[in-house]
Amino acid sequence: MSTPSDELKTAVIIEDDTEIRHVLAEVLESSGFSTVSVGNGIDGVRAVLTYKPVLTTIDVNMPxxxxxxxxxxxxxxxxxFIIMLTGMNDEADVIAGLGAGADDYLLKPFRPRELRARVEALMRRARPGSDGAPAVAAPPSQGSVGPSFPGSRPTTTAVPTAPAVDDSDLEAPATVIVPAGAASVVLNGxxxxxxxxxxxxxxxxxxxxxxxxxxxxxxxxxxFxxxxxxxxxxxxxxxxxxxxxxxxGESYVTSYFVGDADKRAVEAHMTNLRRKLGESAANPRYIETVRGVGYRLTSEG
Known part of the structure; x- marks a missing residue:
């Protein structure tokens, strides 16, 4: 029987390519996860609901x-946490994946070290209902991820067909209503x-x-x-x-490379965020685009 700490370190891999699935399992297991691997989307959904992983990787193109x-x-x-894997360097594909609820994405072929860095960054972020605590303690940093892995590794599990788990009885956090304020300020709570x-x-x-x-x-x-x-x-x-x-989670580290794909991912997240806020980039109420630079809050005028 698994313990809660074991469940927190479980990762589900949803990938139809056997070779890529093996690489993902090795990288994640070297990072301290036990892995559950499946080859199609239906079994992947079942695996997530059954094993309740802290991390899930999903291939875009699957049977x-x-x-x-x-x-x-x-x-x-x-x-x-969801990381989408795609071989299509297409902005529409990125937007679709992020719009579906993914937290990050990687383009194939990917470098194992990059996957590990992305996973470690996600693990430093708070999960809903975690009182601000990181998802799991980040594993010790290693110089590289390659063919050599620790001798004692968690087990890769082939998931059986399992019934979906109904999470509808989970208690949602209470909504706290505060008076609407006009200024961009911190309100006393x-x-x-x-x-x-x-x-x-x-x-x-x-x-x-x-x-x-x-x-x-x-x-x-x-x-959020x-x-x-x-x-x-x-x-x-x-x-x-x-x-x-x-x-x-590296806001004070300048050595990390930020490529065009990362910037497109931010743009996709901002597009989804603005849609949920009920505004457009052309007529913003809350967030405005500073062309060629980035984003900031709108003025109060």
Missing amino acids: GIDGIEAAKRIRAQSDT DADGEWLAHRDLRLHPENRIVLIGDDELDLTRTE DLLATLLESKRRVRSKADLTLVLR
Whole structure:
């Protein structure tokens, strides 16, 4: 029988390519995860609901349901971190994956070291309901990920067909309503922390609640983190590269490479966030684009 700590270190791999599935398992197991590997989207959804992993990797192109549909079904019932893997260097594919609830994505072929770095960055981020604690303690940094791995490794599990788990009885966090404020300020809160506010938009960093007026928004973990960063920055412009590092948990590290694909991912997340905020880039109420630079909150005028 697995313990709660074991469950926190489980990763589900949804990939139809046997060779890539093996590489993913080796990298993740070297990072301290036990892995559950499946070859199609249907079994992948079942595996996530059965094993409740902290991390899930999903290939976009698979038999049965594709990775986008699998991610949507998983995200509707699980808060697992999702990394999409795609061989298509296409912005529409990136937007579709992130819109389905993915937290990050990698283009094939990928370098094992890059996958490990992305996973470690995700593990430093808080999960919903975790009181701000990281998902799991980040594993000790290693110089590289290659063919040599620790002698004692977690076991890779081939998942059997299992019934879907109904998570509908999980208790949702209580919604706390605060008066709408016009200014971009930090509002005094209760013992649970403080609210960040801009116009009628309010965000509680610790409870991870976002309200427009009295309506609570359903944001992904990444959308929430982007919005929180912009609210904390107020009118200071945050570049796409800066926001990429924030999402990786490396906001004070300048040695990490931020490529065009990372910047497109931020743009895709911002497009989804703006849609949920009910605004457009052409007529922003909360977040404005500073062309050629990045994003910041709109003025109060």
